[in-house]
Amino acid sequence: MGTLAPRVGLIMGSISDWKILKGASVVLERFGVAYEKRIVSAHRTPDLLHDYAREAKGRGIEVIIAGAGGAAHLPGMVASMTTIPVLGVPVPSTYLKGIDSLLSIVQMPKGVPVATFSIGESGAENAALFAISLLGLSDQTLGDQLIAYRKSLTQSVLDASFPEDE
Amino acid sequence: MGTLAPRVGLIMGSISDWKILKGASVVLERFGVAYEKRIVSAHRTPDLLHDYAREAKGRGIEVIIAGAGGAAHLPGMVASMTTIPVLGVPVPSTYLKGIDSLLSIVQMPKGVPVATFSIGESGAENAALFAISLLGLSDQTLGDQLIAYRKSLTQSVLDASFPEDE
Amino acid sequence: MGTLAPRVGLIMGSISDWKILKGASVVLERFGVAYEKRIVSAHRTPDLLHDYAREAKGRGIEVIIAGAGGAAHLPGMVASMTTIPVLGVPVPSTYLKGIDSLLSIVQMPKGVPVATFSIGESGAENAALFAISLLGLSDQTLGDQLIAYRKSLTQSVLDASFPEDE
Amino acid sequence: MGTLAPRVGLIMGSISDWKILKGASVVLERFGVAYEKRIVSAHRTPDLLHDYAREAKGRGIEVIIAGAGGAAHLPGMVASMTTIPVLGVPVPSTYLKGIDSLLSIVQMPKGVPVATFSIGESGAENAALFAISLLGLSDQTLGDQLIAYRKSLTQSVLDASFPEDE
Amino acid sequence: MGTLAPRVGLIMGSISDWKILKGASVVLERFGVAYEKRIVSAHRTPDLLHDYAREAKGRGIEVIIAGAGGAAHLPGMVASMTTIPVLGVPVPSTYLKGIDSLLSIVQMPKGVPVATFSIGESGAENAALFAISLLGLSDQTLGDQLIAYRKSLTQSVLDASFPEDE
Amino acid sequence: MGTLAPRVGLIMGSISDWKILKGASVVLERFGVAYEKRIVSAHRTPDLLHDYAREAKGRGIEVIIAGAGGAAHLPGMVASMTTIPVLGVPVPSTYLKGIDSLLSIVQMPKGVPVATFSIGESGAENAALFAISLLGLSDQTLGDQLIAYRKSLTQSVLDASFPEDE
């Protein structure tokens, strides 16, 4: 995560969420975006949550990616205490497979949005890519990197071949 | 709500939730339990939420009934900041009819429970009745009132008659 | 479970539910709360259910934790025959993963509440913690223990570290 | 309902369920099957439930139709206390429209079956028709009536015409 | 299955359903009820379905248990072509785990009922037990066996013990 | 519907489904495709269903549009008895709003497909449009009409204006 001041805060409710959220950090590193990662639990560390959310902007954080599962309150509560964009990643829950996490994150009331992404690993990666697109608005280099990334995605599909045909 | 110090805190995320939560206040009044009612929004008034939750116990509140809809974070966040029992009432949401509210309230992670009741008006009344049962553990009068209430419920069923038979 | 008269009744519909409910007993033991555990099936032992529910209060039981899966009638039927607080734990079912259990427990009609917790192991632990909070209302020692437990929860989050950083 | 000893018990958890269950009584009357109808609430009148279920067979009841909504415990609890067939009708609930009622009735554990029908009015009628088919096994007249009824159903479809074509 | 004329028809849409339906045959054998088992696919053998349903009653079959998964049409289509009771067992589907099977079986329109049981193995056993209860109405021996079976169920719960306590 | 031999069979389980299915007939008429419309109930007229499905192809019917609700067996049962394409339209059910109808129609087992469209009026129109595209494969005029229709759809969007801007 280098010595640069972090621009993205990557937080999650529990260390067990890391296996899902890790993909977000891989994307951020690929794009060379400085970030910090923290365990911040809405329910077990409400004061830390409060401080983290209130201080993030002042510390130079420009966007927060928050992953949580079940009654996933972390993204919404962070969003209630900051005006920087908050991106929510629904972590799949043991029995309901994340449909609870998704609804708990996305169904925010008028006034306090959380930008929500898909359940699980793909959502984590996409939240990071969305953070890049957002930072890329005023950072030409990042914007160009994102265009290049998209081209590589396209190329990977064009290059795919069926096992039978190889 | 009388001049007695309130024993129950009845809070909700929005004044529009009052039509659902009102039944809880009717029950509390019927049983003569002093309560206070407040609008406390997890997302729009996070600092008020913080103060309310942190100070409730010290002010003599013994149980909190919290109603919320959609990404219903209020009950869980209150529960994260107090050790007194928190009762959650899922308020029906506009499009998903409260299945989102229910899951957002009930699916709390290990360590921080919210006692959850049914969606809507019945849940509000039942949360209040549950508060009575809980207070009734050390308050013989309330306990006796609850037994009497249950008998009246039973009687109302026994007295019910079909329109055709009248 | 010691020789003290039990304060908490921990019941479940089938011995196969024990692997889910066990966490509740671990919590109760950690807090030193005397409890009893029983298999009481709403459908296979309705008379035992009747007797258990009707006699619990008289035997000094202050709160009942009832776990059940599928058409999970145990918590609601116990609640219909006692006025002490009943806490319901949805046990995950084979195919529907507990969404049936959750709805069968939480959607109680007006008049007879069951305080419902999350599906599975987390719900079992949380029901026990909620029982502690409820008993803690008139038992200062328990109340203090709960505050200490919460602090340990908070500390465990603060102490968590990412595998990469170790 | 005449002066004949009732063969079918038609019970429901609340007088408000009657608008849904009424269709069952219409069918039973059409077929001339003596029945009784009662309000029996699993949660508000557990003792009445107990007595009703335990005594039904002795009183000559051959099949019980039980309608209930939400955490619909009535059919399953009756089934747990009698060996005569119990037919369950899910009454639509206010917010979840009966999916909760359906799961609470149909997802019975091994050993204690409840024969479940569709949500709402169609389920009520069908439960009554099923009761007829069941009684018709040893009652030739009823069996013949049912065949005739089915023919009339068929004819009603054959006779149906589109408004445009009239 | 002996040499007695079968009283129960146990049919399923595919041989792969047998692992779920087998429990029904175990119950029928335990109670000594003669039955036949057949693969009858609504979609792959509609003519066999037609013949089976139309001829069952004439061959002395008194009740049909039909299991099917996914767009589970077998129970409903059999029911449309006979007036003897049809019991439906939702077989769990590969991806939706039987919620599709359940709805396809239970949501029958007015006029043609299918008595539906729980998803999977428990539903299969319960359908067989329900068939026993139904046959037991006019067969005292079966009725007595069912009472004895229920007592054994009750006893098995009373005899259950926790691993820790052994 | 003119005097031409019908190429499309438009069937539904009940006259009450007509308000949903009507849109299909409007589309067919717009394209000048001869069709017939019939009430054919899988459950109330199984013999008619059998005859209709078996004879459709011989009568020159090239594609069948079948609408049904709840345990919607009509499309799948028709498909089991013909090899011409069957298009299924889920009619919204009273309480579950057609999610039951959709699953009952779309979840067909391997071997017997039903092409399924969206719930309600849009599904009815789309099934008819799909029938046109299918007939258009060997009917240049229809194919051209469909292209023109699509252009008109596109134009209608391009022509749409906001009320505020008018």
Place this chain on the structure above:
Amino acid sequence: MGTLAPRVGLIMGSISDWKILKGASVVLERFGVAYEKRIVSAHRTPDLLHDYAREAKGRGIEVIIAGAGGAAHLPGMVASMTTIPVLGVPVPSTYLKGIDSLLSIVQMPKGVPVATFSIGESGAENAALFAISLLGLSDQTLGDQLIAYRKSLTQSVLDASFPEDE
């Protein structure tokens, strides 16, 4: 896939979908229908999608089978850019098991239909069989093959035997 010009286009959003879609190719080969298979991603190769959809008809493709999972846009977007029939196969998603894929494919708006099949492998095979039925309308040989296939399906059920009976 031979040297014949392909009549069916079999496309999917990702090479990982091939394990689900493969069954479609097996069916097409069994019937000797020339087809092509391609990876075309709605989201990663929108230009390829555009070209593929716009050119398919001109290249002689008569029907397109498109499989996709999650926010499964491929079938609908292809359908928006061609007037030949498009058949959609919902690929099961990691956490929601394809209910998201199903709804994303089937719930198309008025004007642009996608014929949708069941989730997973059965849907893939059925889409191919449906393609055969559609091509069989004007290709007597294919139509006859389909009739023979159906007979073999029927025979396979008639030949099935229970393990116990062997």
Place this chain on the structure above:
Amino acid sequence: MGTLAPRVGLIMGSISDWKILKGASVVLERFGVAYEKRIVSAHRTPDLLHDYAREAKGRGIEVIIAGAGGAAHLPGMVASMTTIPVLGVPVPSTYLKGIDSLLSIVQMPKGVPVATFSIGESGAENAALFAISLLGLSDQTLGDQLIAYRKSLTQSVLDASFPEDE
């Protein structure tokens, strides 16, 4: 919408979505952010969609808000053809009330994110507020306005009073 070059593109699949999306325009106007609004249908105007998405960035659009219902492909397809942030608003569908729209929008695959908001009017407003927060990252005035807006939200809760208390 003034004469300033629009910074936000507000698009929807149908003019009928305007009643849901209108709230987004109200927010943008309140904050004085120049925007344009357009009907762009993924399914009926795929070429317009293509051009709109490809050209938005070049025209100075910094963020796109896209609302759609049912098989809601608009947000995801726009996202596939631009690298500027795309915000998706699930419009409630007639029968499934937007759960289909939500899943179709949020469950995007790895590589192409759509930031998703709640179903209906609240989601529309929140998408606009999120656009403000995003633009506010490099526009101090907007950032300050957002902080003021949040304070007004907080104040509106603090000022709320119960009808009974007035």
